[in-house]
Amino acid sequence: MSPIPIPLEFTVTRSTPFFTKDSVPKALLSHHNTAPGVYGQICVMRGELTFYGFADKDDEAPEQEVLLRAGEFVVTPPQYWHRVQLSSDAQFNVHFWAAEPTNKVLNTKK
Numbered sequence: 001m002s003p004i005p006i007p008l009e010f011t012v013t014r015s016t017p018f019f020t021k022d023s024v025p026k027a028l029l030s031h032h033n034t035a036p037g038v039y040g041q042i043c044v045m046r047g048e049l050t051f052y053g054f055a056d057k058d059d060e061a062p063e064q065e066v067l068l069r070a071g072e073f074v075v076t077p078p079q080y081w082h083r084v085q086l087s088s089d090a091q092f093n094v095h096f097w098a099a100e101p102t103n104k105v106l107n108t109k110k
Helices: none
Strands: 011-015 032-034 039-046 048-054 064-069 073-076 081-086 091-098 106-108
Touching (some): 039 048, 039 064, 064 073
Antiparallel strands (some): 032 081, 032 106, 039 091, 048 064, 048 081
């Protein structure tokens, strides 16, 4: 996956707690996307996380598959459909970047 630049004027508007295989919200394990104008930065602290990117919400086969290890991150552009898969020892969090504060940061497929 090519690096996705977050616009310089954007700031972190929300960050999740650290998630593990046992605590990750189910929505992150299935098709979802970030809201309009919101970039997601998925940061891996331990273990491995596989990021799957999809061209649209109905695609079953990913157009991108990226393996992230501890210390690595991936940026998702606004409204890009994706999901994650975790190793048994994975720990990660997500920072949401936007031009202005927002309460809506992601959408699910359903």
